[in-house]
Amino acid sequence: DDVTLDFIDVGAVTEDVRIDGDNVAVKEDALRDSVVEEEEEEGEERLALHQLDPVEVGYVREVEVAPGRTVQLKTVATKPPAFEIFNLLTPDECDHLMKLGEDQGLHRSRTIASVFNVKYGLYAEDGVTLVYNVAEWNQTFNTFDLNEDGTIDYKELHRCLPVLKDRDVELSLAQVITLLTDLDLDADSNGVLDLNEFWAMMTRGLDDQVDQWLGRLQAGEIITDDKVKGQHRISEQAWLHFITSNDQLLRELPYRISALTGLHPDIVRSSESMQVARYYPGGYYHAHYDSVEIDHRTSCIQSMMTLQNVSNLHPKGRICRYITIMTYLNDVEEGGETAFPYADNATYSAEVAIENEPTTTDLKNHCHDANMVIHPAKGKTVMWYNHLVDPETGWLGAQDKYSLHGGCKVKRGVKWIANNWIAVDDIYSQQMEFHKKYFAKHAVPGSKPALTVQSDRMETDASTVDSSKGTKSSSEDIDIGSSETSNAASEKAKAQREGAVQDGETPDGLVDGSRDTAAGPGGLKGEL
Numbered sequence: 001d002d003v004t005l006d007f008i009d010v011g012a013v014t015e016d017v018r019i020d021g022d023n024v025a026v027k028e029d030a031l032r033d034s035v036v037e038e039e040e041e042e043g044e045e046r047l048a049l050h051q052l053d054p055v056e057v058g059y060v061r062e063v064e065v066a067p068g069r070t071v072q073l074k075t076v077a078t079k080p081p082a083f084e085i086f087n088l089l090t091p092d093e094c095d096h097l098m099k100l101g102e103d104q105g106l107h108r109s110r111t112i113a114s115v116f117n118v119k120y121g122l123y124a125e126d127g128v129t130l131v132y133n134v135a136e137w138n139q140t141f142n143t144f145d146l147n148e149d150g151t152i153d154y155k156e157l158h159r160c161l162p163v164l165k166d167r168d169v170e171l172s173l174a175q176v177i178t179l180l181t182d183l184d185l186d187a188d189s190n191g192v193l194d195l196n197e198f199w200a201m202m203t204r205g206l207d208d209q210v211d212q213w214l215g216r217l218q219a220g221e222i223i224t225d226d227k228v229k230g231q232h233r234i235s236e237q238a239w240l241h242f243i244t245s246n247d248q249l250l251r252e253l254p255y256r257i258s259a260l261t262g263l264h265p266d267i268v269r270s271s272e273s274m275q276v277a278r279y280y281p282g283g284y285y286h287a288h289y290d291s292v293e294i295d296h297r298t299s300c301i302q303s304m305m306t307l308q309n310v311s312n313l314h315p316k317g318r319i320c321r322y323i324t325i326m327t328y329l330n331d332v333e334e335g336g337e338t339a340f341p342y343a344d345n346a347t348y349s350a351e352v353a354i355e356n357e358p359t360t361t362d363l364k365n366h367c368h369d370a371n372m373v374i375h376p377a378k379g380k381t382v383m384w385y386n387h388l389v390d391p392e393t394g395w396l397g398a399q400d401k402y403s404l405h406g407g408c409k410v411k412r413g414v415k416w417i418a419n420n421w422i423a424v425d426d427i428y429s430q431q432m433e434f435h436k437k438y439f440a441k442h443a444v445p446g447s448k449p450a451l452t453v454q455s456d457r458m459e460t461d462a463s464t465v466d467s468s469k470g471t472k473s474s475s476e477d478i479d480i481g482s483s484e485t486s487n488a489a490s491e492k493a494k495a496q497r498e499g500a501v502q503d504g505e506t507p508d509g510l511v512d513g514s515r516d517t518a519a520g521p522g523g524l525k526g527e528l
């Protein structure tokens with residue numbers, strides 16, 4: 001743990017990233033070429049990124065995810081390809097995961113720092129703090145903590161958010177509390193920032209978000225209540241580690257997901273751990289992207305950590321999540337839908353998207369303006385692709401702009417979800433290198449259950465999905481990612497994948513991933 005990290009720009013990526021132990025070693029001087037040559041290993045069969053063909057909304061197929069265990073996938077959108085899945089987890093398994101989440105201390109589970117907090121160190125929620133430059137950090141905190149009471153109160157906060165200074169804004173106490181809550185900064189909701197909260201804030205590069213928030217405040221959109229103190233945060237999370245788990249379900253799940261997605265088990269197993277999240281009434285999650293657009297100036301986080309290839313110029317890693325597989329672990333009394341504002345639009349228009357900000361992404365107030373709204377139900381899984389497949393390479397393609405989504409406000413009851421993200425590096429050779437290192441470290445001998453995939457065509461209604469509300473397009477629309485493109489690649493990938501699920505090893509650990517990304521224009525995690 002003698003790592004030195006001294007990245008200055010830790011701004012834009014705000015997510016919490018959970019990684020396992022010594023993967024954190026990132027060398028200060030490790031430079032990553034911005035142009036990466038794809039090299040294929042001689043004689044090795046190239047893995048493909050399968051993508052299920054959505055066919056059409058209402059299309060149903062069955063997949064055997066474990067011997068004797070069949071799940072049903074119903075297409076709910078074609079852009080992005082999105083499916084409702086039944087029986088991936090039984091009700092008992094849902095209960096079990098909620099229990100595991102609770103046992104992991106979900107009630108206090110806020111991972112405050114991200115790996116990009118490298119200047120000041122990395123703080124993990126389990127109390128394992130990989131900290132560098134602590135002294136420097138404490139000093140910074142102390143310069144803001146004028147009255148030296150160990151917390152940053154609302155007066156002191158004005159000094160450390162440059163944008164407040166720049167705009168010469170004086171916020172009231174209630175406004176600061178609302179700001180902290182809206183930007184998800186006050187983890188324990190006590191109205192002041194302690195060292196860890198302050199640290200998280202300072203490394204998040206919040207200028208744009210604060211700026212946007214001030215705009216909303218000035219537009220009268222933000223109502224503050226001067227009586228309000230100590231609000232609750234919107235959701236809580238816990239990570240269930242496949243890697244160290246002796247839990248039968250956690251060990252088995254990567255294989256079910258491999259069968260479900262048609263992806264090679266190595267891809268699933270080297271992906272992220274499962275995240276269990278809980279929302280209380282009033283909790284929501286504004287629309288966002290789970291993955292970031294490909295940008296070769298920076299690496300995918302999982303490769304970055306393992307392969308130590310960080311660019312000094314662009315030290316911020318990208319979240320590279322090909323697929324999201326999200327299961328509702330309980331029935332929500334009211335609200336808590338998952339909304340996809342752009343699903344199945346005829347076209348996606350960046351201009352229109354920006355114009356409609358922030359209403360499109362505001363799922364507290366505009367949930368039902370979304371094109372697709374999925375209702376939670378215990379044991380129901382929603383799976384969608386955050387990226388297209390590149391038809392040339394059969395590998396990770398552009399971000400699918402239609403995959404914008406979020407969690408609508410929970411009106412009554414509590415909402416529990418379990419997230420599985422399939423992380424894939426867009427650079428194939430890096431993914432393979434990552435696998436090598438990863439499995440060398442976590443090799444566990446064993447065997448894998450036999451898998452078969454069936455596909456039946458059965459029409460059903462799409463009763464749990466609100467019907468499309470038409471398109472939001474203009475003549476300046478950019479038509480990205482028609483489903484034909486991804487389907488062509490998917491067929492190609494399908495041909496290749498028969499051999500791709502033949503490998504046999506037991507499930508072991510996965511790199512933890514983050515809950516959300518900074519990619520969504522409305523990527524704020526909000527208020528109660």
Ligand SMILES: O=C(O)CCC(=O)C(=O)O
Pocket residue numbers: 277285290336337338339405406407408417419515516
């Ligand atoms: O709560 C939901 O329905 C969506 C959650 C989500 O988008 C996420 O955790 O990334």
Ligand SMILES: [Fe+2]
Pocket residue numbers: 288289290405406516
């Ligand atoms: Fe998400």
